[in-house]
Amino acid sequence: MELKNTPIIVKQEFNTTAEKVWEAITNPDLMRQWYFNNIPDFKTEVGFKTEFIVKSETRVFPHIWEVTEVINLKKLSYSWCFNGYEGKSISTFEISPLKDKTKLTLTASIIEKFPENIPEFKRESGVAGWNYLIKESLVAFLNK
Secondary structure, eight states: OOTTSOOEEEEEEESSOHHHHHHHHHOHHHHHHHTOTTOOOOOSSTTOEEEEEEEOSSOEEEEEEEEEEEETTTEEEEEEEETTSOOEEEEEEEEEEOSSSEEEEEEEEEEEOOOTTOGGGSHHHHHHHHHIIIIIIIHHHHTO
């Protein structure tokens, strides 16, 4: 994905509390159930880093996350980069309590250009991945 691309934004309402949504996106035991099953650890502390491997059919992507912002129960941001590849992005999760629901807004922004010749780094792949993770996987997890 390129810097000129507008951020990927995915919005989803959940029939649960803000606390449960926050727990799902910050507790590593829960994150492993809907997000990436091999996240070694996660802490809502600015500067916390974690690394793990995600494999596609043809490539290995060593993920490196670093927490950049935390507002408890409201906002979480962390950078994404991949060891051995150029590029960096920031993913921001914002939680908004509604009357009897909770809205989650995910914004993925590119801050350093990713390689254009790798299909997994194309915008379409990012849009599809985030839509799957938030609108399908997280929804199913929170509806259990």
